[in-house]
Every structure is written in C-alpha cells, then in structure tokens.
Amino acid sequence: MTIETITPIAKAIRERRSIKKDYLDIPVTEKFIMGILEEAVWAPTHGLREPWRFIIVPTENKNQFVEDMITFFPEERRENRRKYFEQPAAFLIVIMPKSEEQKKQDEDFGAVSCLIHNFQLLAWEKDLGVVWKTNPHIYDPGVEKLLDLETNEKIAGFLHLGFFEKNNSVKAQPRTSPLKKSTIYGQK
Numbered sequence: 751m752t753i754e755t756i757t758p759i760a761k762a763i764r765e766r767r768s769i770k771k772d773y774l775d776i777p778v779t780e781k782f783i784m785g786i787l788e789e790a791v792w793a794p795t796h797g798l799r800e801p802w803r804f805i806i807v808p809t810e811n812k813n814q815f816v817e818d819m820i821t822f823f824p825e826e827r828r829e830n831r832r833k834y835f836e837q838p839a840a841f842l843i844v845i846m847p848k849s850e851e852q853k854k855q856d857e858d859f860g861a862v863s864c865l866i867h868n869f870q871l872l873a874w875e876k877d878l879g880v881v882w883k884t885n886p887h888i889y890d891p892g893v894e895k896l897l898d899l900e901t902n903e904k905i906a907g908f909l910h911l912g913f914f915e916k917n918n919s920v921k922a923q924p925r926t927s928p929l930k931k932s933t934i935y936g937q938k
Contacts, residue, residue, distance in 0.1 A: 762871050762874065762875065763871070764922070765874070765922075766870055766871055766874040767874075767920040767922070768870075768879075768880065768881040768882070768920070769879025769880060769881055769912070769914050769920065770837075770879075770881045770910070770920075771837055772914060772915075773837060773838060773839055773879060773912025773913060773914055774839075774912065774913045774914060774915065775839075776839065776912075776913040777808070777809035777810065777839060777840075778808060778809050778839045778840035778878065778911050778912065778913070779808050779809065779810075779840075780806050780808040782876075782878075783806050783808065783840065783842055783911070784806070786869055786872045786873055786876070786878070787804060787842075787869065789868065789872050790865050790866075790868040790869040790872055791865060791868075792868065793861055793864035793865035793867075793868050794860075794861060794864050795861040795864075795865075796854075796857040796858070796860075796861060799857075799858065799861070800861075801846050801847050801857075801858035801861055801862060802844055802845065802846055802861070802862050802865055802906070803844075803845045803846075803903075804842060804843065804844060804845065805841075805842075805843040805845065805897055806840075806841075806842055806843075807840055807841040807842070807843070808840050809839045809840050812836075812838075812839070812840060812841070815835070815841065816832060816835040816836055817832075818896055819831070819835055819887070819893070819896075820832050820835065821892075822887055822890050822892045822893055822896075823887075837910070837912070838910035838911050838912045839911060839912040839913065840911040840912070841908055841909065841910060841911060842869070842908075842909040842911060843897060843905060843907075843908050843909070844862060844865070844866060844905070844906040844907055844909065845897075845899060845903050845904070845905060845906065846858055846859065846862045846903065846904060846906045847902055847903055847904075848902050848903060848904050859906070862906045863906075866882055866906070866907065866909065869909065870882070870909075873911070877913055877914065877915075877916060878911060878912070878913055878914075879911065879912050879913065879914040880909050880910065880911055881909070881910045882907045882908075882909055883907055883908045883909070883910060884906075884907045884908075885908070888904075888905040888906075888907060888908065889905075893905070
C-alpha cells in the first residue's frame with residue numbers, strides 16, 4: 751500500500767504509539783474515559799461473552815491510588831514506584847475472567863486484547879496517550895484484593911493514560927514484512 755492509497759484506518763494503525771511519559775498536566779476524567787470505552791467495547795468477542803470489566807482511576811482519585819499501590823512494594827522501592835505511578839494522569843485497569851478451559855481463556859484474552867487496542871486507537875484520535883502495562887504487580891494478590899477482584903477474575907493490564915502533544919510523540923519502529931513471516935500451506 752502506498753502512502754497515497756493508505757486508508758484512514760490503516761493510517762491510524764500505523765501512527766498510533768504507546769505513550770509512556772511526557773504527559774501533559776491535564777486531568778483525565780471518568781466521563782472522558784467512559785466515552786472512549788463506550789466505543790471500545792465493540793471489539794470482537796466469542797459468543798458475545800464480553801469478558802471484561804473496568805476499574806477507572808480518574809485524575810481526581812489518582813493520588814490515593816498511588817499511595818495505596820506503593821504499599822505493595824518493599825520500603826526501599828516505594829519512592830521509585832511512587833514516581834512511576836505519578837507519571838500518568840489516570841489509569842484504566844482491565845479485568846477479565848479466569849477460566850479452567852484453555853480455549854475459553856484464549857478466546858477471552860483475545861477479545862480483551864482487541865478491546866484494549868480499540869481503546870488505544872480511539873484515545874490516540876483524542877490525543878490521549880495510552881500504554882498497556884503488565885508489570886508484576888498485576889499478579890500480586892494484595893493488588894487483587896485492593897481492587898476487589900473476585901476469585902474467578904484476573905488483571906489483564908493497567909492502562910496508563912495522559913494527554914500528550916502528538917508532535918513530540920514516539921517515532922515508529924520498523925516492522926518486519928509479513929512476507930518474511932509467512933508460509934503458504936502446501937508449498938515447500
């Protein structure tokens with residue numbers, strides 16, 4: 751596809767970046783996050799299970815969230831983790847069901863991943879930076895308790911959110927052509 755024929759969807763996919771830092775000092779509200787989620791939930795989902803739920807930490811609640819989160823780290827790491835969690839303006843925590851059935855677990859994680867990608871693309875359109883984090887704390891039973899997870903749920907990831915200036919955004923890294931990663935069935 752040449753640059754002249756690239757579609758708006760292809761352009762958005764190519765231009766979207768994970769924004770990990772340099773967030774602007776602009777609040778991210780519950781209403782703003784919910785507006786993006788209203789569209790993001792149109793992700794494909796096997797059997798329309800919609801295997802997700804959300805914990806929204808808007809800017810107005812972030813300080814308490816940060817103070818609660820750092821308690822799960824050793825004393826000597828708390829200041830470092832405080833600085834880490836203070837960078838984003840807000841958080842969206844995506845929760846999904848656990849399943850003993852591998853097929854269902856894979857289908858649900860695929861659906862959740864599609865939803866998160868939808869959220870990232872929609873946020874990009876509104877100059878809201880997003881990075882999907884799966885740091886070790888998402889597996890901490892204390893964090894699960896803090897977030898009031900049920901025994902049949904797990905954290906799919908923390909989305910760090912913050913407005914940013916697109917002209918300062920991260921540069922694209924090259925991608926490998928699918929030609930180099932594909933085989934044609936029946937051809938040796």
